[in-house]
Structure formats: structure tokens, C-alpha cells
Amino acid sequence: MNISTFNNKKVLITGGLGFIGSNLAIQLIEAGAKVTLVDSLIPTYGGNLFNIEPVKYRARINISDVRDPHAMKHLVAGQDYLFNLAGQTSHLDSMEAPETDLNINVLAQLHILEACRHHNPDVRLVFASTRQIYGKPLQIPVDESHPLNPVDVNGINKLAGEQYHRLYYDVYGIRSSILRLTNTYGPRMRIKDARQTFLGIWIRRLLEGLPMQIFGDGNQVRDYNYVEDVVDALLITALSDNSYGQVYNLGSEEDLSLSKTAQIMTEIHDGSFEYVPFPSSRKSIDIGDYQGSFEKIKSQLGWLPRTSFRDGMRETIAYYKQYLEKYL
Amino acid sequence: MNISTFNNKKVLITGGLGFIGSNLAIQLIEAGAKVTLVDSLIPTYGGNLFNIEPVKYRARINISDVRDPHAMKHLVAGQDYLFNLAGQTSHLDSMEAPETDLNINVLAQLHILEACRHHNPDVRLVFASTRQIYGKPLQIPVDESHPLNPVDVNGINKLAGEQYHRLYYDVYGIRSSILRLTNTYGPRMRIKDARQTFLGIWIRRLLEGLPMQIFGDGNQVRDYNYVEDVVDALLITALSDNSYGQVYNLGSEEDLSLSKTAQIMTEIHDGSFEYVPFPSSRKSIDIGDYQGSFEKIKSQLGWLPRTSFRDGMRETIAYYKQYLEKYL
Numbered sequence: 047m048n049i050s051t052f053n054n055k056k057v058l059i060t061g062g063l064g065f066i067g068s069n070l071a072i073q074l075i076e077a078g079a080k081v082t083l084v085d086s087l088i089p090t091y092g093g094n095l096f097n098i099e100p101v102k103y104r105a106r107i108n109i110s111d112v113r114d115p116h117a118m119k120h121l122v123a124g125q126d127y128l129f130n131l132a133g134q135t136s137h138l139d140s141m142e143a144p145e146t147d148l149n150i151n152v153l154a155q156l157h158i159l160e161a162c163r164h165h166n167p168d169v170r171l172v173f174a175s176t177r178q179i180y181g182k183p184l185q186i187p188v189d190e191s192h193p194l195n196p197v198d199v200n201g202i203n204k205l206a207g208e209q210y211h212r213l214y215y216d217v218y219g220i221r222s223s224i225l226r227l228t229n230t231y232g233p234r235m236r237i238k239d240a241r242q243t244f245l246g247i248w249i250r251r252l253l254e255g256l257p258m259q260i261f262g263d264g265n266q267v268r269d270y271n272y273v274e275d276v277v278d279a280l281l282i283t284a285l286s287d288n289s290y291g292q293v294y295n296l297g298s299e300e301d302l303s304l305s306k307t308a309q310i311m312t313e314i315h316d317g318s319f320e321y322v323p324f325p326s327s328r329k330s331i332d333i334g335d336y337q338g339s340f341e342k343i344k345s346q347l348g349w350l351p352r353t354s355f356r357d358g359m360r361e362t363i364a365y366y367k368q369y370l371e372k373y374l
Numbered sequence: 375m376n377i378s379t380f381n382n383k384k385v386l387i388t389g390g391l392g393f394i395g396s397n398l399a400i401q402l403i404e405a406g407a408k409v410t411l412v413d414s415l416i417p418t419y420g421g422n423l424f425n426i427e428p429v430k431y432r433a434r435i436n437i438s439d440v441r442d443p444h445a446m447k448h449l450v451a452g453q454d455y456l457f458n459l460a461g462q463t464s465h466l467d468s469m470e471a472p473e474t475d476l477n478i479n480v481l482a483q484l485h486i487l488e489a490c491r492h493h494n495p496d497v498r499l500v501f502a503s504t505r506q507i508y509g510k511p512l513q514i515p516v517d518e519s520h521p522l523n524p525v526d527v528n529g530i531n532k533l534a535g536e537q538y539h540r541l542y543y544d545v546y547g548i549r550s551s552i553l554r555l556t557n558t559y560g561p562r563m564r565i566k567d568a569r570q571t572f573l574g575i576w577i578r579r580l581l582e583g584l585p586m587q588i589f590g591d592g593n594q595v596r597d598y599n600y601v602e603d604v605v606d607a608l609l610i611t612a613l614s615d616n617s618y619g620q621v622y623n624l625g626s627e628e629d630l631s632l633s634k635t636a637q638i639m640t641e642i643h644d645g646s647f648e649y650v651p652f653p654s655s656r657k658s659i660d661i662g663d664y665q666g667s668f669e670k671i672k673s674q675l676g677w678l679p680r681t682s683f684r685d686g687m688r689e690t691i692a693y694y695k696q697y698l699e700k701y702l
Contacts, residue, residue: 141545144484152480152534156472156527194522196537197544199484206480206534209524216525217469217658330545 047282053078058125060084060112060158061092061132062105065235065242066174066227068097069273070129070280075101084121084132086111090241091134096372097234112154115161122161127284128171130158130211133204136241137178137331140200151203152210159214159222171211171222172284177295177338179205179226186267186301187339190226190293198331208293215291223283224293225276228338232273232358233365237373245270245307248319249366250374252311258319261328264305267335269298272358275351282349289347297338298351310356315363375610381406386453388412388440388486389420389460390433393563393570394502394555396425397601398457398608403429412449412460414439418569419462424700425562440482443489450489455612456499458486458539461532464569465506465659468528479531480538487542487550499539499550500612505623505666507533507554514595514629515667518554518621526659536621543619551617553607555624556666560601560686561693565701573598573635576647577694578702580639586647589656592633595663597626600686603679610677617675625666626679638684643691 052074059074061067062083074081083105085093098105110117112132122128133151134140140147155173162169180188181195196202214220229243237246248258279296283289302310308319324332343349366373380402387402389395390411402409411433413421426433438445440460450456461479462468468475483501490497507530508516509523524530542548557571565574576586607624611617630638636647652660671677694701 144488145481148481148484153473153476156476160472191521193519195540197541199538199541202534202537202541205537206530209530209533210527212523213525213527213530 047278047285049073049077049281051285055079055126056124057081057127057129058084058121059129059131063087063094063097063107064092064131066230066273066276067129067131068234069232070277071098071105072101073277073281075104082106082108082121084108084110084112090139092236092242094234094236094373096369112158113149115157118158118161119165122158122169123165125166125169128162128169129280129284130171131174133174134200137198137200138327139241140198140203141327141331144199147199147203151200152206155207155210159210159220162220163214163218167218167220169220170284171220172280173208173211173222173224175208175224175226175293176201176204177226177228177336178333179208182333183336186335187297187337188295189339190295190342197333212291212293221290223289223291225279225283226293226295226338227271227276228297228336229268229270230273230276231270232362234273237366248308248311249363252315252317252363253366253370255317258308258311258317259322260304260308260319261322261324264303264308264321266304267301267337268304268307269301269337270355271296271298271351272353275353279343279349282347286347294343294347295338295340296343296351297340300355301337302355307355311359314356314360375606375613377401377405377609379613383407383454384452385409385455385457386412386449387457387459391415391422391425391435392420392459394558394601394604395457395459396562397560398605399426399433400429401605401609403432410434410436410449412436412438412440418467420564420570422562422564422701424697440486441477443485446486447489447493450486450497451493453494453497456490456497457608457612458499459502461502462528465526465528466655467569468526468531469655469659472527475527475531479528480534483535483538487538487548490548491542491546495546495548497548498612499548500608501536501539501550501552503536503552503554503621504529504532505554505556505664506661507536510661511664514663515625515665516623517667518623518670525661540619540621549618551611551619552621553611553624554621554666555599555604556626556664557596557598558601558604559598560690562601565694576636576639577691580643580645580691581694581698583645586636586639586645587650588632588636588647589650589652592631592636592649594632595629595665596632596635597629597665598683599624599626599679600681603681607671607677610675614675622671622675623666623668624671624679625668628683629665630683635683639687642684642688
């Protein structure tokens with residue numbers, strides 16, 4: 047992947063002040079792209095102005111909500127690339143406020159695609175979907191043909207949002223591609239509470255000297271991607287002409303139990319973990335073990351996750367040791 | 375299936391003045407059920423007050439929109455059964471007005487399920503989904519495990535609505551079951567234009583002495599269910615305790631090409647048909663051949679389609695010969 051291709055290109059990133067969006071923005075801006083970041087900065091979501099500290103004078107920041115169809119129309123027009131990363135990502139919040147999740151993950155996606163169709167049909171679009179749409183895996187590793195049985199409102203809505211992207215390519219030729227992300231971690235993730243991935247709150251507790259809490263027996267398996275690898279996947283996909291209308295899992299060759307995950311983290315930074323009963327609201331929407339197959343993106347687009355969990359987590363913890371107060 | 379079980383039971387039917395809803399209502403009212411019909415009577419949809427002519431003094435009619443969450447709360451409370459049939463069903467309209475389709479087929483479904491959860495968690499709910507969620511069949515016949523790749527906004531939205539019903543059973547115990555309907559035909563269907571199933575407009579043209587128009591070469595295969603058989607399926611499902619959270623295809627053992635379909639219709643009533651090119655707006659969302667497998671509902675619930683296309687269409691045409699002006 048030749049990131050210099052993005053030099054002087056116009057790029058719009060929805061959710062651009064969020065975890066993945068800001069890491070992507072930094073790379074693109076350093077490669078010479080003209081980047082506009084759209085973010086609602088809703089406090090319970092991932093947006094954080096500090097995330098783009100290294101490039102803050104070189105990014106165009108547009109604080110607005112993807113649910114605002116009028117703003118999106120103007121923002122989409124004229125862009126070469128659209129990385130569509132804005133979303134409500136909390137599984138638990140989606141059960142408590144399903145309509146909010148629907149408005150962001152379904153309705154706003156339709157507005158964004160309609161904006162592309164009518165105001166920028168030549169844009170190159172990459173959409174961030176989620177492994178949550180598979181629900182409880184029937185077999186592991188999960189590839190892209192696995193049945194789709196999401197176990198929470200967020201999964202159902204993200205699936206609809208994803209399918210709109212495929213449909214708008216099939217019917218209108220909007221050149222969209224879809225990545226199904228698994229647990230992503232790294233600098234600039236939200237660590238304030240347990241709303242998003244559990245790794246965030248674990249990092250916070252570790253740095254605050256509190257035990258990390260494992261729900262259940264700790265045997266549950268997850269795969270993790272370091273954010274730099276996910277940014278790579280987004281860029282590689284955007285530059286590929288073979289991925290229009292396609293959907294790709296990300297994933298990792300390392301599958302780690304929660305206990306093992308916590309253990310590695312305490313080896314990087316002194317701390318402890320404890321086992322606590324599963325809260326019932328979480329148990330009912332839990333997916334059990336998960337590992338995704340990334341064979342398709344590997345063979346078709348040449349993407350590979352390059353960062354081991356230990357290395358990525360070392361970088362991550364180092365970042366939060368330095369900037370903890372910006373994320374509390 | 376013992377329809378007398380519904381005697382004195384309170385039943386709510388959304389889309390109750392529509393095609394399938396009204397046929398269901400007539401049977402339930404004749405069996406002694408206390409039936410409330412919710413319908414928006416939006417002119418381009420299927421609702422028609424004449425549909426319940428035989429029982430009009432025995433049904434409680436509530437003209438309102440399922441998109442109105444406040445009304446639904448009151449309507450759902452106290453019901454024993456909820457047949458959730460309201461929907462935007464036009465594939466073409468869903469592409470032209472995707473947000474309307476989303477509001478009816480996704481958002482309103484969430485409101486209905488939230489109303490059940492908070493105001494009537496013991497209700498027995500049957501939801502009418504559609505074979506459209508499969509998209510272009512990868513193999514025929516299509517069973518319930520076929521991949522879900524809807525080819526239009528309607529299919530994506532109906533899938534989300536369907537998955538909410540499954541989820542609300544899995545997480546909240548709302549006893550919902552899902553039927554994936556294929557082409558249903560019979561008395562009380564909308565025949566005014568080509569918005570809904572093509573069989574409607576064919577019947578109208580046949581009775582008006584105009585040629586029925588076949589898009590393409592006429593070799594495309596469809597399966598049809600007579601509305602009485604679909605009503606049977608709804609009732610059987612509602613009375614089964616084994617179908618909570620389950621999804622079932624309907625279908626037919628007869629698979630008929632469009633040419634053969636038109637030919638049978640001209641044998642029942644003098645008329646003609648002609649081949650015309652596929653309009654591009656329809657071609658892009660067409661699913662090709664389709665036949666569903668109904669093995670699951672047959673083996674688990676004992677449902678079978680009992681009416682041949684020829685017999686059902688004879689009844690249907692006889693109905694429209696008598697009441698044509700009520701449907702124009």
C-alpha cells in the first residue's frame with residue numbers, strides 16, 4: 047500500500063475525532079491528504095479533540111452529527127474518499143436506547159449513502175462494520191459466509207447499515223467496501239468507562255491501580271487488532287479497485303482468553319485482575335468465544351495484522367501513562 | 375389447528391385492513407375473537423375498508439399508523455395475540471423513498487416490540503417477514519439457512535425488523551415467531567397498480583381486457599401461496615408453543631414460470647399476455663428465479679399449502695369480477 051497516493055486527496059472521515067478515525071486522520075494528514083473530520087463529540091461516544099493533537103492545525107474539524115442529513119450533503123460533496131466510521135458502538139447502550147442506535151447506525155447511514163448518490167457518486171467509500179453481526183459463532187474461526195444472527199440491537203442495526211453500503215454499490219455503483227472489525231485497541235480509544243470494548247476500562251483500572259474485572263471464568267476467547275493494523279486495512283481497502291461491494295473480516299492469528307489477555311497486561315504494567323459474575327444485562331447479549339478468519343482480505347487485498355497483542359498493548363499502555371488525564 | 379381456541383380472545387392485527395390482515399380478521403371474527411384492526415389506510419398501501427365488509431360491524435377499527443408509538447402502546451396493552459402484518463411492501467417504492475420504508479419496517483417494529491416489552495410482555499406475536507431478505511437465490515429451493523443478501527432497501531429493512539422480533543424473544547422472552555412469506559395472492563389484495571406483487575396488476579388488466587405484461591422472457595420461476603393458506607400458517611404458528619423465536623418459510627410445491635402463470639390465468643378468464651423489456655429500475659433489484667422450501671414449518675408445525683394455483687386464482691378472479699370497482 048502506497049500511502050503517498052493520498053497526497054493532496056480530499057478525505058472525509060465520519061467519526062473522525064474517535065478512536066480509529068483519529069488514528070487514520072493522523073496518517074492521512076502526514077501523507078499530505080486534505081482531511082475533514084466529522085464528529086458529534088457526544089460525551090458517551092469515542093470522539094475526543096485531544097485525539098488529533100499531533101495534527102490539530104492541519105485538519106478541518108466539523109463538529110456535527112451524521113444524523114443531520116443537511117450537513118452531510120455538503121460535507122460529502124467534492125470528497126475523493128469517505129471513511130465512514132461514525133457509529134454508536136456500545137452493545138449495552140443499544141439495548142437501553144435502541145432508537146438512538148437505529149438513528150445513528152441505520153438512518154444516518156442511509157442519509158450518507160443518499161448524499162453520495164446525489165452529490166458525489168464517484169466517491170470511494172469504506173465502511174466500518176463489526177463482527178457483532180454474526181452473533182454467537184456456530185464455528186470458529188468465523189468467515190464472511192457465517193450466518194448473521196446478531197444478539198443485540200447494535201448488531202441488527204450495524205448489519206442493516208452494512209447492507210445499505212453493499213446495495214448502493216450493486217444498484218447505484220457507489221464504490222463502497224465493508225470491513226467487519228473485531229476488538230480494536232490502541233492509543234486514542236475511549237477508556238473512561240465500560241461502554242465500548244472492555245479493554246478500555248481495563249487499561250484505565252490498570253493505570254489507576256484497580257483490579258481489572260473479568261466477567262465469568264475468563265476462558266472466553268477474543269481476537270484483537272491493534273489500531274495501526276486496522277488503519278492499514280482501511281487504507282489498503284480504499285486503494286483497491288477489486289473490493290467494491292465486498293465485505294472483509296479483520297482478525298488476528300492470536301486468539302487469547304480473557305484471563306490470558308489480562309495476564310499479558312499485568313506483565314506490561316504491574317497490576318491485578320479479578321473474576322466477577324456476569325452482569326445479567328451483559329450475559330443476555332454475550333457472544334461467547336470469537337475468532338474471525340481474515341483469509342479473504344489477506345488473499346484478495348494482501349492485508350495482514352502485523353502487531354502482536356503484547357507489542358500493541360505495550361504501546362497503548364505507554365500512551366495512556368503519558369496522557370491519562372485527557373481520557374478521564 | 376383448532377380455530378375455536380381464538381373464541382373470546384383479544385387479537386390485534388397491524389395492517390388489519392390490508393390484504394392478508396383482513397382475510398385473517400374475517401376468520402378470527404367468525405371464530406369469536408375480539409379483533410382490533412390497526413391500519414393507516416395510506417392510499418398507496420394495501421388497506422381498504424371494503425376488505426372487511428363481511429365483518430364490519432364486529433371488528434374494532436383503529437385508523438392509525440404503526441409509526442405512532444403513543445397509539446401503539448395503548449393498542450398493544452391487554453391483547454392476547456398480535457399479528458404484526460403492517461409494512462411497506464413495495465420494492466420499488468423502497469428504493470425511491472428509502473426513509474419511509476425504514477420508518478415503517480424498522481423503526482415502527484422497534485416501537486411495537488418496545489410496547490410489548492413494557493406494556494404486554496405476555497402477548498403472543500406473529501410477524502410477517504418476506505422471502506425478499508434472501509436476495510438472489512444461490513440455490514433452489516431456498517431454506518431458512520440460505521444467506522441473507524437482500525437486493526433492495528425493503529429487503530434490508532424487513533430483515534432488521536425480523537431480527538428485532540427474534541432478539542426480543544431471546545433477550546426479553548417476548549413470544550414472537552416469524553413467517554417469511556413468498557408471493558401471496560387472493561381476494562382483497564391490492565390490484566390498483568404494480569406497487570405490490572405483479573399478480574395484482576395482472577388481475578386488473580385481465581379483467582379490464584388488457585394484456586398482462588411479463589417483464590423479460592417469462593421463464594422466471596415464482597412460488598405462490600393462496601391467502602387462505604397463509605392465514606392458516608399465521609393461525610397455526612400463533613397456537614404453537616414450539617415456535618417461539620423461530621423463523622419459517624412459507625412456500626408451495628408448485629413452481630411456475632411467469633409465462634405459465636399468465637397462461638393459467640388466461641385459461642380461467644379470457645385474456646392475453648405480452649412480453650415487454652424489463653424496466654431498468656426493476657431489473658436492478660430483481661431476484662431471478664425463486665422457490666422456497668417449507669419443510670421446516672411442515673415438519674415442526676404441520677402446515678401445508680392446500681390450494682393449487684389454479685383453484686386459488688379461480689376464486690380470486692371470481693372475487694374481483696364481483697367487486698372490481700371497490701379496488702380501482
